[in-house]
Amino acid sequence: MAQGRKVGHGLSERQAALVLLAPFITVYAxxxxxxxxxxxxISLHDWNLLAVAFNPDAREFVGVQNxxxxxWGRNIEWSALASPVIQTTSVLLAGLAFxxxxxxxxxxxxxLVVGLGAAIFxxxxxxxxxxxxxxxxxxxxxxxGNTVQFVVLAVSGVTISALLLAAALDRQxxxxxxxxxxxxxxxxxxVTVVTLIWQIMFSPxxxxxxxxxxxxxxxxxxxxTDEQFAMAAIVVTxxxxxxxxxxxxxxxGMQDISKDIYEAAAIDDCNGFRAFRYITLPNLKRTITLxxxxxxxxxxxxxxxxxxxxxxxPNDSTQVLVRYIYQTAFRDSDLxxxxxxxxxxxxxxxxxxxxxxxxxxxxx
Amino acid sequence: MLNRSYYWxxxxxSIPAFLWLIPTVWMISLSFQPNDVxxxxxxxxxxxxxxxxxTIENYASLxxxxxxxMWFLNSVVVAAGMTLGVLFVSTTAGYALxxxxxxxxxxVTVICLIGLMVPEQAVFIPLYTMFADLGWHxxxxxxxxxxxxxxxxxxxxxxxxxxxxxxxxEAARIDGVGWLQIFWYVMLPLxxxxxxxxxILTFLYAWNDYLWPLVSAREPEFFTITLGLASxxxxxxxxEGLGRVMASGVMASLPVLIVFLIFQRYVVQAMTTxxxxx
Numbered sequence: 027m028a029q030g031r032k033v034g035h036g037l038s039e040r041q042a043a044l045v046l047l048a049p050f051i052t053v054y055a056x057x058x059x060x061x062x063x064x065x066x067x068i069s070l071h072d073w074n075l076l077a078v079a080f081n082p083d084a085r086e087f088v089g090v091q092n093x094x095x096x097x098w099g100r101n102i103e104w105s106a107l108a109s110p111v112i113q114t115t116s117v118l119l120a121g122l123a124f125x126x127x128x129x130x131x132x133x134x135x136x137x138l139v140v141g142l143g144a145a146i147f148x149x150x151x152x153x154x155x156x157x158x159x160x161x162x163x164x165x166x167x168x169x170x171g172n173t174v175q176f177v178v179l180a181v182s183g184v185t186i187s188a189l190l191l192a193a194a195l196d197r198q199x200x201x202x203x204x205x206x207x208x209x210x211x212x213x214x215x216x217v218t219v220v221t222l223i224w225q226i227m228f229s230p231x232x233x234x235x236x237x238x239x240x241x242x243x244x245x246x247x248x249x250x251t252d253e254q255f256a257m258a259a260i261v262v263t264x265x266x267x268x269x270x271x272x273x274x275x276x277x278x279g280m281q282d283i284s285k286d287i288y289e290a291a292a293i294d295d296c297n298g299f300r301a302f303r304y305i306t307l308p309n310l311k312r313t314i315t316l317x318x319x320x321x322x323x324x325x326x327x328x329x330x331x332x333x334x335x336x337x338x339x340p341n342d343s344t345q346v347l348v349r350y351i352y353q354t355a356f357r358d359s360d361l362x363x364x365x366x367x368x369x370x371x372x373x374x375x376x377x378x379x380x381x382x383x384x385x386x387x388x389x390x
Numbered sequence: 391m392l393n394r395s396y397y398w399x400x401x402x403x404s405i406p407a408f409l410w411l412i413p414t415v416w417m418i419s420l421s422f423q424p425n426d427v428x429x430x431x432x433x434x435x436x437x438x439x440x441x442x443x444x445t446i447e448n449y450a451s452l453x454x455x456x457x458x459x460m461w462f463l464n465s466v467v468v469a470a471g472m473t474l475g476v477l478f479v480s481t482t483a484g485y486a487l488x489x490x491x492x493x494x495x496x497x498v499t500v501i502c503l504i505g506l507m508v509p510e511q512a513v514f515i516p517l518y519t520m521f522a523d524l525g526w527h528x529x530x531x532x533x534x535x536x537x538x539x540x541x542x543x544x545x546x547x548x549x550x551x552x553x554x555x556x557x558x559x560e561a562a563r564i565d566g567v568g569w570l571q572i573f574w575y576v577m578l579p580l581x582x583x584x585x586x587x588x589x590i591l592t593f594l595y596a597w598n599d600y601l602w603p604l605v606s607a608r609e610p611e612f613f614t615i616t617l618g619l620a621s622x623x624x625x626x627x628x629x630e631g632l633g634r635v636m637a638s639g640v641m642a643s644l645p646v647l648i649v650f651l652i653f654q655r656y657v658v659q660a661m662t663t664x665x666x667x668x
Contacts, residue, residue, distance in 0.1 A: 036568070037568060037569055037570065039490050039491055039492065039569060040490075040491075040492045040493070042486070042490060042568070042569030042570055042573075043486040043490040043491075043492040043569075044492070045570065046482040046483065046485060046486035046490070046570075046573065047482070047483050047486045047487070047498070049478060049479045049482055049483070050479035050480070050482065050483035050502070050541075050544060051483070051502070053475075053479060053535065053538050053539040054479075054502065054505060054539045054541065056539070057517065057535050057536045057538070057539035058505050058508060058513065058536075058539040058540065058541075059505065060516075060520075061513040061516040061517045061520060061536075062505075062508055062512065062513050062516070064516040064519075064520065065512065065513055065515060065516040068515065068516060068519070075519075078519075079522065191403075191406075194399060194403055195403070197396075199396075201400045202400070205400070205403050205404070205407050207651075207654065208407045208410060208411055209407060209410055210650075210658070211410075211411070211414065211647070211650070212410065212413070212414065213661075214594060214598075214643075214646045214647060214649075214650045214657070215414075215598070215643050215646065215647075216597065216598035216600065216616045216619075216642060216643070216646070217598065217600050217616070218600060218616050218617070218619040218620040218623065218639075218642070219417075219616075219619065219639045219642050219643050221620075221623070222417070222619060222623050222635065222636075222639045223413045223414070223416070223417050223639065224413065225623065226420075226432075226632070226636075227413055227416070232428070232431075232432045232632065233432075234412070234413075234416055234432070234433075234437060234438065237432065237433040237437050237438070238437065241437075266410070266413065270661075271661050274658050274661055274662055275661075275662060278662045323509075327509055327510075327511050329511070329600070329601055330600050330601075330620075334620055334623060348511045348601070351511065351515070352601075352605075355515050355518075356605065361515055361519065364515055365515050365516070368511065368512045368513075368514075368515055369512070371509065371511055371512055372507075372508065372509065372512035375507070375509045375512070376507045376508075379506065379507040380507070
């Protein structure tokens, strides 16, 4: 045995663990943990990017002022009827989620996600400037609103179409495999390629859509510069881009549903759409919740589509949170406020990550 | 099984699949058409979906001058560096957390994985100031390092190593093999499929990453192809020529498309595990 000694032979289990953990812990501490806390620290300062770059002492501790300046205003009041439609809907949703959970129709985690969402949608839109009041930053909450609108549209678009496609493609044949590949292909493209393609697709002068419109004698729509259509255009782009991953996750979930159930149901003449409604959907609940949460996390961080296709416009209608953070930091050089918004983003994302973790752990 | 309704289904699905493919086909087709034709109209033949008149001039000019080849090379370096880095730190840490016993192991594991909650967008500002203080911007390591610190790889490898039976290690221990040798000679060969999955996931991510390169690489010499493409997008119609921009887009997509088509099974596997577990 003695001649078999090589480097590391003499290490105890603890020492070996230390050696093996060291590389990751080092980069992790330096490039993720430290930046995270430094971000929180920056958010508590009046910190101008250029001024601090010239003179490191040009920052000033201001406590939570950056948070107040971005998220609060003068004479802000809360009422349960500030945006009646959204708030009433959220109360109804919360009630439905609770009922669904009590009657066992939806799982605890689904109810939790819906409940959490409903609570946010009930509380946040309730804040509004009272008489003579105003928001200190007029753009922040509308930006958050746009982001939420984008998330709701993109997530529902992706989830519904991916679910239907997955149900149709859930067969182990060569033709189906080819079709799955075709639908998945766009997922591998980068955001700049995707936006490049769709920017020109939507172009009123050169675009394929405009060419088709012309063919039928219509007037091309200026998709990306029309306030009515710009958000729809980036949602379409996003659905096209990110349908693949959701479809694959649904297909993986469908693999776990026993084929016997379908065969038994087929004897009772339960096929096609009815089989989908009464067998696939109920058995896929957990996967669906997981995919939705995953998509929310993913799409809340949207940046490229808005930044490259519409530059947040027209009239801020497609301005989203990450782009606003980016602009505040690197165009307006206000790192303090930008970091406060980044912390806000982290809190939202962190909340959904916890939900994702719970859903991932939960046994059906 | 394969009755008539099945063929109808395939036929019915071919229509959306074809529509789904059109934007990509259009990009490829435009990249093979002359710029002066495209300046007039993009729908010469079959709405522009068939590249007639045909030219490879766009690719020739891309390769002979312009910055696209350099950006392409940068992307290769960054993606390869990031992939190797992630594989190294994830397999080592994943193995230690899954198989070795040490004090406070649970605490260490939680600390290592809690970073999964932190999105890139929440730390890119402090990272920017840090790297600016160090004078590291516009370099390969600035583009690579922040993504090596992400715990998703550790999580995937930890899950994988946990599933390997204990007795393999114990047999080696009885023979007097050291822990690091076990890791290197016994565990790593077993982990090849998982490493492959992780490598592909990281490569795709690295190749397509946009926000951090946008912030860190301000000089065109250090643009990745993803970033470079964004920088020429805004003026595609005027100076660059639509055909050439589309050719850059095709070049930017080629490696990921090839990786995807060759390793399709791994990619799907990677996205499924990365998606549900991450």
